[in-house]
Amino acid sequence: MSSLSFPRPGALLAGLAVVAAALGLAAWCSAMPGVGHELSISALFGFAFGVVLQRSRFCFYCVSRDFFESRDARGLLGIVAALAVGTFGYHVLFGAFLPLPVAGRLPPGAHIGPVSWVLVVGATAFGLGMALSGSCISAHLYRLGEGALTSPIALIGALGGFVLGFLSWNTLYLDTLQSAPVPWLPHSLGYAGSAALQAGLLAVLALVLAWRHRAPEPPADSRWWQRRWPATTGGILVGFVAVLSYLRVGPLGVTAELGSLARTAASGTSWFPVRLEGLDSFAGCATTLKETLWSENAAFVVALVLGSFAAALSAGDFRPRLPKAGEALRALIGGVLMGWGAMVALGCTVGTLLSGVMAAALSGWVFAAALFPATWLGWRLRRHFGW
Numbered sequence: 608m609s610s611l612s613f614p615r616p617g618a619l620l621a622g623l624a625v626v627a628a629a630l631g632l633a634a635w636c637s638a639m640p641g642v643g644h645e646l647s648i649s650a651l652f653g654f655a656f657g658v659v660l661q662r663s664r665f666c667f668y669c670v671s672r673d674f675f676e677s678r679d680a681r682g683l684l685g686i687v688a689a690l691a692v693g694t695f696g697y698h699v700l701f702g703a704f705l706p707l708p709v710a711g712r713l714p715p716g717a718h719i720g721p722v723s724w725v726l727v728v729g730a731t732a733f734g735l736g737m738a739l740s741g742s743c744i745s746a747h748l749y750r751l752g753e754g755a756l757t758s759p760i761a762l763i764g765a766l767g768g769f770v771l772g773f774l775s776w777n778t779l780y781l782d783t784l785q786s787a788p789v790p791w792l793p794h795s796l797g798y799a800g801s802a803a804l805q806a807g808l809l810a811v812l813a814l815v816l817a818w819r820h821r822a823p824e825p826p827a828d829s830r831w832w833q834r835r836w837p838a839t840t841g842g843i844l845v846g847f848v849a850v851l852s853y854l855r856v857g858p859l860g861v862t863a864e865l866g867s868l869a870r871t872a873a874s875g876t877s878w879f880p881v882r883l884e885g886l887d888s889f890a891g892c893a894t895t896l897k898e899t900l901w902s903e904n905a906a907f908v909v910a911l912v913l914g915s916f917a918a919a920l921s922a923g924d925f926r927p928r929l930p931k932a933g934e935a936l937r938a939l940i941g942g943v944l945m946g947w948g949a950m951v952a953l954g955c956t957v958g959t960l961l962s963g964v965m966a967a968a969l970s971g972w973v974f975a976a977a978l979f980p981a982t983w984l985g986w987r988l989r990r991h992f993g994w
Contacts, residue, residue: 612830614921622921629654629913636906645856646906652852653907656859657749657914659848661924663841665689666746667956668737670838671982680820685838685845686961687813691806692846693965698802700854701793701966708793708801716857719968720889720953721787725779726970730977733948733955738985739994740764740941743956744949745861747942748908752915754927760935761942762865768946769869769894773883779951780884790969801967833922849965856903858966860958861911862949864904866894869946889953937994 614622629650637647659665663685670682697717705714713719720726737743740761742750747758792801826834849859873879874896887895919925930938949955952974954963960978963971988994 614830614923618920618923622917625913625917625920626654629910629917632906632910632913636901639901642903645903646901649856649903650906650910652848652856652859653910654914654917656845656848656907657752657911657916658918659836659841659844660745660749660911661752661915661918662922663836663838663844665838665841665845666749667743667960667978668741668746668982671979672738672986674816674819675983675986677823678819678821679823680816681838683816684813684820685840685842687809687816688839688842689845689849689961690964691809692843693849693961694802694805694809694967696846696850697853697965698793698798698967700850702798708791708798710794713789713791714966716853717966717968718858718860718954718958718962718971719789719791719966720959720963720970721784721789722970722973723783723787725783725787726952726973727977729948729950729952730959730974731948731981732944733952734978734981735985736768736941736944736946736948737956738941738982738989740938740945744865744945745911745955745957748861748911749915751912752917752925753919754925756927757930757934757938760930761938761945764939764942765862765865765946765949766869766872766942768943768948769866769950770873770879770946771943772866772947772950773870773873773880774878775947775951776886777880777882777884780886785885792967792969805964805967833924845961846965849962853962853965858958858962860904860954860962861908862955862958863894864902864908865946866950867896867902867904870894871896894950933994 633647633650633654636650637643639646664670664682665685666682667686670686673679673682701708701714705712733743740747741757742761744762744765747755747761750758792804796804852859870883916925945955949958952959954960956978959974960971963974965971
């Protein structure tokens, strides 16, 4: 195959048009009074994140399934690479924002959450949900850009799951979460000890994955712009985007806007709680009542979809397909489980796991430890019942 070939002019022009739309969104946001600068930067980070996710297929369920089915560990190694880059980057930034990790103080905005059985149950529900729906929430967003028509159904289900999470929140908070510890590793180990411990754990994980890895058959020859980026390249880029995002705007996360939409839509109804006890005091992908159309997370998510759309158009990956009725129902149920899990765990695979582990939050590690067995169970259920 010629290395000098290029995408079809029509596909290239369509991709460039979407890039122009994303840049136009960032410019339009920057003109808003007050928060325009932050919205604009969020949009640029979201666009970069969408491109990287689409080109490297950075999907927590897909890479887990590859390992379960064929011991292909490349995708999981990509996640480990992202966590390693983020760990070192976050710890460097923490030294600037909070020079001494003294007890009672946490770095601003970092996704460090309470650890309890609620977090374990939330992560388990999320893992089952992403296995049933076929992707985590961030992957459903980038698959929107590929024309995946199952993803809107899963995201609608997630909105319903968030509402169920709000309805159960006060009981969970008053009985458990208000007294649950919020462990942050630097409080006990200092920054150097925390970074060394996380680097050691990630190195062990990488060695185990490399030991269990079975190299897949080489892919059929394809043109350079159609090839999937190596998973480790995608992971390293995700790590850099995460660190820069924390430095300029805040930690990566994709569920705050979804949850805020669900909370705003349901609030004011007779059956919705008047108060959500303690919810607004937590960092992470916590939700708020929307008072304006645009938020930093909304700009990030919209630009993420545009970034994926531009990359998919240029690479020929934009292939809309109507789901069958069974697929649609499975996506809806999976979305509800993901929405409930993300709400009570204060985030998803991006917010609580990725940003949480990078921030040396024990909640991120606990979320990961509960998520992957549940994902395996969901994958087994799908195989057993032929879903």
